Amino acid sequence: MCGRYSIVIDEKKLREQFGRQLQLPVEGLPTNYNVAPTQQGLVITGSKPEQLSLFRWGLVPFWAKDLKIGARMINARSEGIEDKPSFRKPIRERRCLVLADSFYEWQRHEGGKTPMRILPADGSLLVMAGIWESWRPKDDPESPVFTFSIITGAPNAEMAPVHNRMPMLLSQEQAQSAWLDPRLPLPEVLELLRTPPDGTLEYYPVSAAVGNVRNNGAELHEAV
Numbered sequence: 001m002c003g004r005y006s007i008v009i010d011e012k013k014l015r016e017q018f019g020r021q022l023q024l025p026v027e028g029l030p031t032n033y034n035v036a037p038t039q040q041g042l043v044i045t046g047s048k049p050e051q052l053s054l055f056r057w058g059l060v061p062f063w064a065k066d067l068k069i070g071a072r073m074i075n076a077r078s079e080g081i082e083d084k085p086s087f088r089k090p091i092r093e094r095r096c097l098v099l100a101d102s103f104y105e106w107q108r109h110e111g112g113k114t115p116m117r118i119l120p121a122d123g124s125l126l127v128m129a130g131i132w133e134s135w136r137p138k139d140d141p142e143s144p145v146f147t148f149s150i151i152t153g154a155p156n157a158e159m160a161p162v163h164n165r166m167p168m169l170l171s172q173e174q175a176q177s178a179w180l181d182p183r184l185p186l187p188e189v190l191e192l193l194r195t196p197p198d199g200t201l202e203y204y205p206v207s208a209a210v211g212n213v214r215n216n217g218a219e220l221h222e223a224v
Contacts, residue, residue, distance in 0.1 A: 002075055002128070002150050002167045004210060005103035006117075006221070007032045007042055009125060014052075014099075017125055018044070023051045030054070033220045035100070036213040037074045038067075043096040043148055045132060046180035052099070059149035060135040061086045067135070070147055076131060078153040078168055078193040082186060087149070090131035092186055095179055097170065098130040098150050102221075104210055105203075107162045115210050116162055117221060118203040120171070127176060128167040129193060157198035169196045 008031055015022060025042075029052075035041055040054040058070030073086060081087045102119035103126065120126055132148040152165045159166045170176045170192065178184055179192055204223045209215040 002103050002105070002152060002165075003037065005035050005041075005100045005126075007035055007099070008101045008221070009042070009099065013125065018052075019050075021050055025052055025054045027054060032216065033218065034210055034213060034216045037071050041148065042099040043130060043132060044099070044180070045094070045096045046182050047094075049180050053146070055096075055132055055146040055148045057150075058147055059086065059090070059131065059133050060145065060147045062133060062135055064135060066137075067145065067147075073147075073149055075152045075165075076149040077165075078151050078190075081131075081151065081193075082190065087131060090133055090149075091189065093182065094132045094134075095189070096130040096132045096148055097176055097179065098128040098148060098167075100126040100128065102126060103128075103167060104206070105159075105163045105166075106211075107205075114205050115208060116203045117206045117223075118159070118162070118201050121200060121202045124171070126167075127170045129170050129179060151193060153193060154195045156195050156200060158201050158203065162203065166195075168193045169200065171196065171200065 037058045041057045043055045059073040060070040076087050081091050102117050104115050106113040106115050129151045130148045134144045136144045151168045153168050155166045207224050210220045
């Protein structure tokens with residue numbers, strides 16, 4: 001499960017990791033310490049690999065009657081993703097990279113649970129494997145809504161004590177390029193969805209305030 005993450009990204013760092021020709025969204029580079037379902041997330045799609053776009057978090061299948069289903073489709077399990085009605089077409093044709101600096105997960109323990117901020121151990125930006133979809137409202141079909149899901153799978157060693165699921169990460173440039181390649185055969189696409197190597201991530205406890213979507217400031221990144 002990945003239900004909250006953060007987008008606090010320095011443009012210089014972004015361009016160093018993804019190339020200086022990467023085009024930013026027309027709205028500019030957002031800052032969000034507490035990205036929640038149905039909010040806007042940063043993605044790079046296979047159809048526009050040089051463009052950084054803002055899509056709505058929570059995939060809405062093209063056949064859905066309305067946007068409400070998206071709140072329940074923020075994650076897509078990697079196991080059997082190719083056969084799921086909502087995901088089988090996107091995994092083949094509409095894959096994306098979901099960019100962030102960290103994500104949050106709640107570690108259960110006796111007496112409650114504690115939110116953890118989880119981020120790459122090497123200081124790089126977090127690149128999560130995602131799928132996207134275009135949904136057109138019946139009353140305005142010329143104004144599509146672009147949505148996405150984050151793909152999750154089994155945890156690695158550092159994530160296992162925190163939660164039994166984690167985002168599937170694409171840390172190597174070669175893997176990111178392959179993920180966005182629309183010509184990549186499905187078996188090779190699925191092969192990229194592997195649990196990240198142990199030691200990829202680090203984490204620390206943060207304030208319970210992150211559980212309330214109304215809270216959105218730098219204090220959510222501070223260790224407690």
